[in-house]
Amino acid sequence: MSVMMERSSAWVERYLVPPLGALASSVYLQAVRDAFIIFTLPLILAGSLFLIVANPPIPALATLIAPYQQDILVPFQLSFGLMALFLSFGVAYSLAQYRRTEAVQPGVLAMVLFLIASLPVGDLTKLTFGDVLPYLGGQGLLVGILIGILTTEVVRRFRGSRFTIRLPKSVPPNVTRAFEALVPAILLITLVWGLEWFVSSHTFLTDGKVQQLTLPILLMRVFQPLVFVQDSYPAALLEIILMMLLWSVGIHGMNVVTAIALPFWLSTLTANATAHGHGIVTEPFFHIFAHLGGSGATWPLVIYMLRSRSAQLRTVGKVALGPAIFNINEPVTFGVPMALNPVMMIPFIMVPVTIVTINYFVFSIGLVHVPVVMQPFTVPVGISGFVATGGDFRGSLLQFFDLAVSALIYYPFFKAWERVLVTREEVALQPVESRVPAPAGVR
Amino acid sequence: MIRVLIVCSWGMSTSLLVDSMLAAAVAFGYELTVEALSAGEYAARVDECDVVLIAPQIRHLRKSIEKLAVSVGKPVALIDPFHYATMNGQAVLEQVLYLLSGAKEGEKEL
Numbered sequence: 001m002s003v004m005m006e007r008s009s010a011w012v013e014r015y016l017v018p019p020l021g022a023l024a025s026s027v028y029l030q031a032v033r034d035a036f037i038i039f040t041l042p043l044i045l046a047g048s049l050f051l052i053v054a055n056p057p058i059p060a061l062a063t064l065i066a067p068y069q070q071d072i073l074v075p076f077q078l079s080f081g082l083m084a085l086f087l088s089f090g091v092a093y094s095l096a097q098y099r100r101t102e103a104v105q106p107g108v109l110a111m112v113l114f115l116i117a118s119l120p121v122g123d124l125t126k127l128t129f130g131d132v133l134p135y136l137g138g139q140g141l142l143v144g145i146l147i148g149i150l151t152t153e154v155v156r157r158f159r160g161s162r163f164t165i166r167l168p169k170s171v172p173p174n175v176t177r178a179f180e181a182l183v184p185a186i187l188l189i190t191l192v193w194g195l196e197w198f199v200s201s202h203t204f205l206t207d208g209k210v211q212q213l214t215l216p217i218l219l220m221r222v223f224q225p226l227v228f229v230q231d232s233y234p235a236a237l238l239e240i241i242l243m244m245l246l247w248s249v250g251i252h253g254m255n256v257v258t259a260i261a262l263p264f265w266l267s268t269l270t271a272n273a274t275a276h277g278h279g280i281v282t283e284p285f286f287h288i289f290a291h292l293g294g295s296g297a298t299w300p301l302v303i304y305m306l307r308s309r310s311a312q313l314r315t316v317g318k319v320a321l322g323p324a325i326f327n328i329n330e331p332v333t334f335g336v337p338m339a340l341n342p343v344m345m346i347p348f349i350m351v352p353v354t355i356v357t358i359n360y361f362v363f364s365i366g367l368v369h370v371p372v373v374m375q376p377f378t379v380p381v382g383i384s385g386f387v388a389t390g391g392d393f394r395g396s397l398l399q400f401f402d403l404a405v406s407a408l409i410y411y412p413f414f415k416a417w418e419r420v421l422v423t424r425e426e427v428a429l430q431p432v433e434s435r436v437p438a439p440a441g442v443r
Numbered sequence: 444m445i446r447v448l449i450v451c452s453w454g455m456s457t458s459l460l461v462d463s464m465l466a467a468a469v470a471f472g473y474e475l476t477v478e479a480l481s482a483g484e485y486a487a488r489v490d491e492c493d494v495v496l497i498a499p500q501i502r503h504l505r506k507s508i509e510k511l512a513v514s515v516g517k518p519v520a521l522i523d524p525f526h527y528a529t530m531n532g533q534a535v536l537e538q539v540l541y542l543l544s545g546a547k548e549g550e551k552e553l
Contacts, residue, residue: 022503328459
């Protein structure tokens with residue numbers, strides 16, 4: 001048993017860790033993820049609050065609110081609804097931090113560039129805000145990310161290069177900085193505006209109306225099939241497996257997959273929230289409905305651990321209980337451990353895969369309302385299922401059902417691992433004489 | 444005053460370890476500040492600390508984090524996963540002190 005375990009551990013370390021690690025260390029993915037967490041998430045969460053108020057789950061309240069619904073939605077549309085604009089700032093800013101260069105200037109420039117890219121070139125006074133709004137939010141995320149990356153990469157190459165305006169040393173650094181940013185700013189603005197001018201000289205037909213094309217509309221049309229494909233069971237399966245493979249080697253899997261899949265999750269969620277869409281594979285589908293008690297749905301394991309015969313597991317269980325309530329499970333992942341542990345890696349992947357399968361089925365046949373609201377992943381199980389579905393109590397029931405499934409699958413593996421640990425602990429407790437003699441001075 | 448930076452992912456779980464480290468520091472009479480940052484924020488602010496620690500869930504970034512820390516002369520190490528899991532602030536504080544003593548000896552040699 002132990003020889004086999006060591007061999008499979010070595011195999012995992014050798015063949016699984018390097019490629020997964022390489023994927024996770026991409027600077028661009030990290031920058032997108034940081035931008036999302038630091039700049040966009042708070043706005044999405046705050047905005048969602050107004051979405052909930054505008055769409056109360058109680059019918060009587062809904063009719064009462066109906067005349068004011070659009071007014072209540074204004075804060076939602078100008079926070080959640082503009083997330084791509086803020087994401088472009090965030091991506092440029094976070095990437096600049098990774099590149100160790102001044103971050104605010106590229107951030108602000110990225111927002112300007114994003115706006116230029118998103119509004120059709122022409123008489124802006126004739127433009128209706130409602131026409132461009134969708135492309136400043138859920139549908140503009142890809143453009144926001146690309147613009148953010150482009151801005152920082154261009155700006156940083158101009159810093160200290162000979163193609164920038166040089167000023168004498170006696171000029172204050174702030175003035176120098178402003179002039180340094182001028183050349184790349186003019187260059188990038190001209191480039192994006194020129195490109196947008198070309199793109200928006202073309203028109204397309206939507207709902208029988210002729211509309212100018214813009215970069216986000218063009219990109220959405222190109223990627224539309226991908227958004228469609230992403231909102232499917234095979235895609236959900238692929239994403240959860242990748243997440244758990246990463247966690248199995250001790251890498252933050254949710255972060256990596258979020259950075260890749262986020263634009264798709266958010267455009268599906270936006271469609272659910274604003275256009276009564278029925279998309280299933282969204283951020284809450286994973287954070288709220290799969291990772292119950294933390295990535296890998298480890299809530300039941302914490303309960304098992306509290307009453308374990310192994311001292312190590314009992315210790316970890318005590319520490320893990322509090323965080324588990326808020327869906328944080330690093331104590332479990334590194335304490336049991338789940339990561340790099342050939343015994344526990346199996347259910348660690350199998351449990352979320354089973355749960356995702358059940359949930360996809362439940363959502364697709366309409367047993368539970370699809371997720372419409374995003375909330376912090378730290379909201380406890382039970383409450384979060386109710387809120388995520390826009391007030392469907394069956395959302396909470398689904399979470400508890402999933403927990404029962406998790407408890408069943410984890411049990412035999414937990415017992416097997418417990419036996420291994422108990423044996424180890426018994427060996428460690430045997431009288432010192434029966435073991436290899438310890439060097440002097442060591443207890 | 445010892446300033447510690449912990450490079451981690453979301454800063455959610457690390458904040459628990461930070462609390463535990465601060466409690467241990469008070470108990471042993473050390474003056475300590477601990478901040479949990481993402482790898483990007485760390486790159487921008489590495490100069491503002493005395494010791495850099497890496498949380499186990501981002502150990503795949505270890506090489507690039509270590510390279511930067513070494514280039515600005517800061518001692519750096521990975522937090523033991525089990526200490527991280529059990530939020531053992533005392534053990535991590537000991538690691539910080541050990542790293543600092545190593546750095547000081549190194550300076551003397553130079």
